Amino acid sequence: MNTPTLFGLCAVALVGVGLYGLIVNPQPLRKILAFNLIGSGVFLLFGAIARRGAAVGMGGDPVPQALLITGIVVAFSATALAVALVLRLFDEAGSVTLAPDAPAEPPDA
Amino acid sequence: MTLALAVDISLTLLVLAVAGWIIAVRDTFAAMIGFVAYGLLLALVWVRLAAPDVALTEAAIGGGLTGALLIGAAARLRGTEAAARAEYPGALTRTLAAVLAVTVAAALAIGVLALPDPTPTLAPAAAANLATTGVGNPVTAVLLAFRAMDTLLEAIVVLLALLGVWSLAPDRAWGGCPGPRRLVDPDGVLAWLARLLPPIGIVVGLYIFWIGADLPGGKFQGATILAAMWLLVIWAGLADTPPISRTWLRVLLVAGPLVFIVIGFAGSITAGAVLAYPEGHAKPLIVAIEIALMPTLVLTLALLVAGAPQRIPPQ
Amino acid sequence: MSLVLDIFTIVAVSAGAFFFLAGTVGLLRFPDTLTRLHALTKADNLGLGLVVMGLLPQAEWPFDSIKLIAIWLFALLAGATVGQLMARAARREQTTP
Numbered sequence A: 001m002n003t004p005t006l007f008g009l010c011a012v013a014l015v016g017v018g019l020y021g022l023i024v025n026p027q028p029l030r031k032i033l034a035f036n037l038i039g040s041g042v043f044l045l046f047g048a049i050a051r052r053g054a055a056v057g058m059g060g061d062p063v064p065q066a067l068l069i070t071g072i073v074v075a076f077s078a079t080a081l082a083v084a085l086v087l088r089l090f091d092e093a094g095s096v097t098l099a100p101d102a103p104a105e106p107p108d109a
Numbered sequence B: 001m002t003l004a005l006a007v008d009i010s011l012t013l014l015v016l017a018v019a020g021w022i023i024a025v026r027d028t029f030a031a032m033i034g035f036v037a038y039g040l041l042l043a044l045v046w047v048r049l050a051a052p053d054v055a056l057t058e059a060a061i062g063g064g065l066t067g068a069l070l071i072g073a074a075a076r077l078r079g080t081e082a083a084a085r086a087e088y089p090g091a092l093t094r095t096l097a098a099v100l101a102v103t104v105a106a107a108l109a110i111g112v113l114a115l116p117d118p119t120p121t122l123a124p125a126a127a128a129n130l131a132t133t134g135v136g137n138p139v140t141a142v143l144l145a146f147r148a149m150d151t152l153l154e155a156i157v158v159l160l161a162l163l164g165v166w167s168l169a170p171d172r173a174w175g176g177c178p179g180p181r182r183l184v185d186p187d188g189v190l191a192w193l194a195r196l197l198p199p200i201g202i203v204v205g206l207y208i209f210w211i212g213a214d215l216p217g218g219k220f221q222g223a224t225i226l227a228a229m230w231l232l233v234i235w236a237g238l239a240d241t242p243p244i245s246r247t248w249l250r251v252l253l254v255a256g257p258l259v260f261i262v263i264g265f266a267g268s269i270t271a272g273a274v275l276a277y278p279e280g281h282a283k284p285l286i287v288a289i290e291i292a293l294m295p296t297l298v299l300t301l302a303l304l305v306a307g308a309p310q311r312i313p314p315q
Numbered sequence C: 001m002s003l004v005l006d007i008f009t010i011v012a013v014s015a016g017a018f019f020f021l022a023g024t025v026g027l028l029r030f031p032d033t034l035t036r037l038h039a040l041t042k043a044d045n046l047g048l049g050l051v052v053m054g055l056l057p058q059a060e061w062p063f064d065s066i067k068l069i070a071i072w073l074f075a076l077l078a079g080a081t082v083g084q085l086m087a088r089a090a091r092r093e094q095t096t097p
Helices: A003-024 A028-052 A062-093 B002-024 B028-048 B052-076 B078-085 B091-113 B123-133 B138-146 B148-166 B189-211 B219-235 B247-270 B282-306 C002-029 C033-058 C063-095
Strands: none
Touching: A003 A028, A003 B002, A003 B028, A003 B091, A028 A062, A028 B002, A028 B028, A028 B052, A028 B091, A062 B052, A062 B123, A062 B138, A062 B148, A062 B282, B002 B028, B028 B052, B028 B078, B052 B078, B052 B219, B052 B282, B123 B138, B123 B282, B138 B148, B138 B282, B148 B247, B148 B282, B189 B219, B189 C063, B219 B282, B247 B282, C002 C033, C033 C063
């Protein structure tokens, strides 16, 4: 067992934990959080592969590392958009339920 | 070597424990604070994976900015917690979800254990061409020279996300200021910190931006620190978010990607390919793009956290 | 000379780690918000201070040393301010339940 394999397996477990939370937790905000866990697991797996590509004195392959920075920034902006959607839903409906049979509440006047 | 592996194993267990706790804990607000701790632990993992640039980005954006965004949203949605708990799915759904999660993880684990050896790597290619870019940090060279297309599209994606957030404003608030007006004790601790920290924080942010050419660091990490300083001043009530109809704001938001596109297409004339740099001029052009992108990134990152416009625009 | 410095580093960093351990135990064991904050700020101030002090002989003079000391000062500033803010929020919640 070496470091990249260990963190690769850690990344895999994070994807599993995040996937479970995404399905089970009913709150939209918690689903966004779980989705971020899945995302970080994917990033970590990519990072472990980058570490395996260490060569010519570099600690890891710089191409995946640069793409990871891009990915983290894009994940943040997607999260911000999702959170803004949830907050707008809350402002309009007074609740944030995703249940299909929830009673439609009239928006506050 | 075994000591280092012991550190890695305990770090892995800690990351997994915090991740499990984030999913399992009842209180959403606590889960969000757990996510910040999780981001910082992941930054340590990135250091162990010899990726200091990614570690800085993870700590600043993955933990810090995302954490601030989620904590703010959780505080606003606190009233909906009790109703949501009643929707918690039954044992059957939970079991099926667990089976699915374990299956997916197991399939991925088989993939991890079957990775090819030796791993294909672009590190030698990056090292061979590093000198032509004039920058010393290979990650920066990839971001702004070898894979500049990704970075350009990323800058545009982040801007599109901001437009998406803004478009969620109620009609009457369009063009107004994002977020609520913060009313904080002007002599309080927060206002004191917001006066003391920004001058130092701006220097640190610009330093990390500038050092990124040769050492770990760069515009995303530096821009995040500057955005955090601006948000601190806003949240302490010392300044307000600008109305989104301001011309200077819109010009600065577009300036970064625009300069990137102009220099990129100029490359098709001067260097024979879009986003290529003429020989010997790579470094100044990269620096020009980075300086133009910096204000765009600072404003976009901070305004993404600030959220949709909520107040009626000034006359 | 370098042996003395190494021993100093080991002793100071171990002492710092002890304060972090004590602070974490306090965070988990103390009964209310204010005492938990007290435990936490001790860990930050003293623990990090000792770790930084222990690392100084190993760091490159002058820039790495200055950065290390700056990190400690920032942590002190952030710890003190956030501790104040959290204590205030806790008191507000107590008085207006």
